[in-house]
Amino acid sequence: MRIVTLEEHYAFADLAEQVDHEAIARRGMPLPGSPAAAAGPRQLLADLGGDRIADMDASGISMQVLSQSGPGADLLEPARAIPLAKSFNDRLAAVIKQRPDRYAGFAHLPTMAPDAAADELERCVRDLGFKGAMINGISSDGRFLDDPVFEPLLARAEKLDVPIYIHPGYPPKAVREAYYDRLPHGTGGLLALAGWGWHQEVAIHTLRLVFSGTLDRHRKLKIIIGHLGEGLPAMMDRCDAVAARIPSTHLSRTVSRTILDQVWITTSGFFSLAPFTAALMTFGADRIMFSVDYPFSRHKDGRSFLDNLPVSHDDRLKIAHGNADVVLKL
Numbered sequence: 001m002r003i004v005t006l007e008e009h010y011a012f013a014d015l016a017e018q019v020d021h022e023a024i025a026r027r028g029m030p031l032p033g034s035p036a037a038a039a040g041p042r043q044l045l046a047d048l049g050g051d052r053i054a055d056m057d058a059s060g061i062s063m064q065v066l067s068q069s070g071p072g073a074d075l076l077e078p079a080r081a082i083p084l085a086k087s088f089n090d091r092l093a094a095v096i097k098q099r100p101d102r103y104a105g106f107a108h109l110p111t112m113a114p115d116a117a118a119d120e121l122e123r124c125v126r127d128l129g130f131k132g133a134m135i136n137g138i139s140s141d142g143r144f145l146d147d148p149v150f151e152p153l154l155a156r157a158e159k160l161d162v163p164i165y166i167h168p169g170y171p172p173k174a175v176r177e178a179y180y181d182r183l184p185h186g187t188g189g190l191l192a193l194a195g196w197g198w199h200q201e202v203a204i205h206t207l208r209l210v211f212s213g214t215l216d217r218h219r220k221l222k223i224i225i226g227h228l229g230e231g232l233p234a235m236m237d238r239c240d241a242v243a244a245r246i247p248s249t250h251l252s253r254t255v256s257r258t259i260l261d262q263v264w265i266t267t268s269g270f271f272s273l274a275p276f277t278a279a280l281m282t283f284g285a286d287r288i289m290f291s292v293d294y295p296f297s298r299h300k301d302g303r304s305f306l307d308n309l310p311v312s313h314d315d316r317l318k319i320a321h322g323n324a325d326v327v328l329k330l
Contacts, residue, residue: 006065007268007291011045028170044295059299067134068108081110093128107133118156131328132162137169146212163222168198226268233278269293271305285315
């Protein structure tokens with residue numbers, strides 16, 4: 001069975017080192033050399049050669065769609081961000097050229113320069129063969145993709161017919177302080193990130209694209225989110241019910257209809273049946289794509305989950321590769 005995964009991460013340490021510590025700290029990310037940074041899977045992120053492919057082979061993973069793991073160009077002001085993003089993308093393209101049968105790529109964009117980000121997306125798609133872009137949370141100046149400054153980027157993605165994958169980012173300082181600080185033994189940090197906050201941020205990001213009318217303005221824009229929908233499968237009916245109390249004349253569809261028309265979800269890092277069942281009941285098998293979230297999750301755990309899903313053979317094939325092959329034109 002062909003298996004494609006599309007929330008899989010890499011890092012080029014020498015390029016990441018060009019991001020100054022002040023920008024990293026301002027975003028709330030762990031500083032290089034800190035215990036938190038040292039605890040990350042740095043060696044696995046850096047490996048795009050034989051060991052990674054051997055691990056893919058051991059679990060029958062056919063192809064990874066690779067995306068940059070921060071810190072990166074999206075933390076920097078335009079003058080520095082634009083050339084650094086191009087360096088990341090050119091380096092990744094060289095890796096993919098060596099193994100096009102096993103790797104594809106999402107563009108890394110200088111989001112503090114939205115017009116340049118749109119141009120870089122087009123370069124990556126047309127010249128480098130990338131399959132879309134990954135955006136890591138809100139921009140460094142606190143903007144979601146519904147902000148008018150990102151209209152050129154969204155319009156370009158729509159024109160190119162490639163998806164934007166919205167990935168969690170580190171919460172801004174005000175959010176960290178209000179919601180996650182003053183908890184003991186590092187639990188606030190866990191709650192702010194993978195334990196809760198990351199998923200809620202992407203859900204809010206997606207809902208803002210709906211309620212702002214952004215997805216109505218860009219009806220052909222494709223959005224991908226991970227982690228079995230970031231909690232949205234359990235909340236879309238609630239959003240519809242509450243939104244119906246105050247009809248919004250600028251929206252042409254319900255919340256759930258808009259999301260189901262334009263958003264796909266992946267399984268990245270979520271390998272349990274309850275959230276999958278909610279996702280399947282709301283999004284259906286045509287909108288779910290398999291992912292692992294490597295190296296933050298293990299291939300073998302994801303593969304075991306895929307093999308044991310209570311779905312038909314045809315639906316398993318859609319989830320394993322069929323949907324990704326269509327959406328990403330693999």
